[in-house]
Amino acid sequence: QVQLVESGGGLVQIGGSLRLSCAASGSIPSINVMGWYRQAPGKQRELVARITKGGSTNYADSMKGRVTISRDNAKNTVYLQMNSLKAEDTAVYYCNADSILSTYWGQGTQVTVSS
Secondary structure: OOEEEEEOOEEEEOOOOEEEEEEEEOOOOOOOEEEEEEEOOOOOOEEEEEEEOOOOEEEOOOOOOOEEEEEEHHHOEEEEEEOOOOHHHOEEEEEEEEOOOOEEEOOOEEEEEEO
């Protein structure tokens, strides 16, 4: 079975940092892009960051300069380092993986930023 397992979410103070991890397991062929999305209550899911197998990256304007996405292709794992966190960053963060056959999602991990 295909599974994306997220870790690293939790409560962090405003201005603090957090590192999210997501490991993909199972029969996922030819993973090209892995990334992170987030969704706050009552709002649509939005892109945070994405990275290709070759290392090309894209970031949401709202988080550009504050986050860094990276991946370990051998482990099918993607990471998201978040710094200078703001209250508006509070959301459920979802791991994503794209292959030739399908798009896969994790169950999400809650990130809460509070003073």
